[in-house]
Amino acid sequence: MTMPIFLMLLTMFLAVFLLRAFPLLVFGSGHHKIPGYFLYLGQVMTGGAIAMLVVYSLYGVLNVPETGLSRLPGALLCAGLAVGLHWRFRNPLLSIIASTALYMLLIQR
Amino acid sequence: MTFDREMRDAFFDSLPVLMGYLSMGMAFGVLLVTQVPGANAFWAFGMSASTISGSMQFAAIEMLKNAVLYSLGLTFLLSCLINIRYSVYALGFIRRFKTYPWYIRWYLVLGLTDETYAIACRSRRRGKSAMRYHLCVTAFDHFYWVAGSVLGAAAGRFLKFDTAGMEFAMTALFLVILVDLVREKENRIPALIGGISTAVVLIPTALCLPGHTNKILLPAMLIMTAILLLLRKRREAHQ
Numbered sequence: 001m002t003m004p005i006f007l008m009l010l011t012m013f014l015a016v017f018l019l020r021a022f023p024l025l026v027f028g029s030g031h032h033k034i035p036g037y038f039l040y041l042g043q044v045m046t047g048g049a050i051a052m053l054v055v056y057s058l059y060g061v062l063n064v065p066e067t068g069l070s071r072l073p074g075a076l077l078c079a080g081l082a083v084g085l086h087w088r089f090r091n092p093l094l095s096i097i098a099s100t101a102l103y104m105l106l107i108q109r
Numbered sequence: 110m111t112f113d114r115e116m117r118d119a120f121f122d123s124l125p126v127l128m129g130y131l132s133m134g135m136a137f138g139v140l141l142v143t144q145v146p147g148a149n150a151f152w153a154f155g156m157s158a159s160t161i162s163g164s165m166q167f168a169a170i171e172m173l174k175n176a177v178l179y180s181l182g183l184t185f186l187l188s189c190l191i192n193i194r195y196s197v198y199a200l201g202f203i204r205r206f207k208t209y210p211w212y213i214r215w216y217l218v219l220g221l222t223d224e225t226y227a228i229a230c231r232s233r234r235r236g237k238s239a240m241r242y243h244l245c246v247t248a249f250d251h252f253y254w255v256a257g258s259v260l261g262a263a264a265g266r267f268l269k270f271d272t273a274g275m276e277f278a279m280t281a282l283f284l285v286i287l288v289d290l291v292r293e294k295e296n297r298i299p300a301l302i303g304g305i306s307t308a309v310v311l312i313p314t315a316l317c318l319p320g321h322t323n324k325i326l327l328p329a330m331l332i333m334t335a336i337l338l339l340l341r342k343r344r345e346a347h348q
Contacts, residue, residue, distance in 0.1 A: 001147065001152065005173065005176060007181060008172070008176060008179065008181065008184050009152075009156060009169065011184045011185050011188065012160060012169055012172075012184060013156075013159045015165075015184075015188035015189050015192065016160055016162050016165050016188060016192050017160075017218075019189060019193060019196045019199075020195040020196070020218045020219065020221045021215075021218050022196045023196060023199045023202075023203050024199060024203060024206065027203050028203055028206065028207070028214075034203070037338060037341065040337075040338075041197070041337065041338070042200045044299040044337050045197055045200070045201060045299070045334075045337075046201060046230050046290065046296070046299075047287075047296035047297070047298075047300040047303065048300060048303030048306075048333050049194065049197065049226075049303060049330075050227055050230075050283055050286050050287045050290060050300065051300040051301070051302075051303035051304035051307070052303040052304065052306070052307040052326070052329055052330065053223055053227070053283045054280065054283045054284055054287055054304065055304050055308055056307055056311065056325070056329075057279045057283055059311055059315065059322065060276065060279075061276055061277050061279075061280055063322065075277070078277060078281070079280065079281075079284055082280075082281045082284045082285060083284055086284070086285045086288045086289075087288055090289075092122070092125070092285045093121065093124060093125070095281065095285050096125040096128075096278055096281040099277065099281045100128065100275065100277045100278040100281055103274045104273065104277070105274075106274070107274045108273055108274060
């Protein structure tokens with residue numbers, strides 16, 4: 001590994017680490033009061049961020065070269081299965097394993 | 110010892126992450142050694158053990174392929190833009206973290222990922238029990254990510270088991286967490302806003318600039334945050 005590559009990797013690590021540590025560094029000591037809108041965002045962000053990750057990761061699953069949108073119906077079916085199973089049985093492992101297995105079965109045919 | 114109980118819960122709750130991280134980590138390891146000249150399993154280990162971020166490390170492969178194009182300043186800026194969501198995640202944990210010893214606090218910050226955040230958020234535990242659980246989830250996820258990447262980098266090219274489609278476990282995990290969240294009324298509107306903001310940014314990007322979809326989380330999050338703040342203002346005005 002050459003020096004510039006190593007420095008580049010170090011820079012990436014530092015950037016990601018500082019982003020994660022930022023709130024703790026600024027508000028963690030308790031010297032600064034956390035502004036109201038920050039607390040509000042902390043509360044509502046969970047629902048928003050998880051929904052965001054659902055959409056984004058679903059796209060990631062479909063974003064395979066040369067398959068285009070042909071896997072969309074299968075992915076939506078499996079997503080529906082996961083939601084249905086989880087709404088009914090509240091068992092995360094059951095919902096996740098069943099829907100993932102079905103998806104693997106569908107695309108590996 | 111109560112640690113065993115939290116460790117067991119953390120292990121079962123993070124099983125979907127085991128599937129997801131092993132397959133995603135292996136994909137990362139294979140890509141790294143095949144796309145970046147000179148890269149090997151030690152790089153994969155170093156990157157995955159320290160950075161612990163799929164979005165960052167897949168972007169890193171792209172950047173390393175054309176390393177001459179990137180100054181350290183540009184690398185830093187791009188890395189921040191791609192990953193700013195981690196700040197938002199960490200924000201939700203500050204209050205909880207106050208009572209934790211400093212080394213645990215910093216390890217939880219270091220190991221904060223989409224998946225670890227999602228699982229830790231869902232937990233209703235309090236105090237010491239919450240800390241142990243969060244610590245175990247973070248450590249398990251960290252280990253799965255490193256193991257997947259090193260496996261992929263070392264043996265990926267000779268692997269026979271067809272893991273195609275296993276990445277769906279991630280989507281299923283997020284869906285399951287979302288279903289539990291929207292059982293409570295106050296999460297429904299934020300979730301709707303989050304989903305729509307992401308789709309509104311993602312669909313045009315995927316159609317017009319397919320190579321840039323890895324950067325959509327920032328604009329999506331900005332739009333979502335703006336709408337959520339506007340809603341708060343309106344709610345206050347009504348009271």
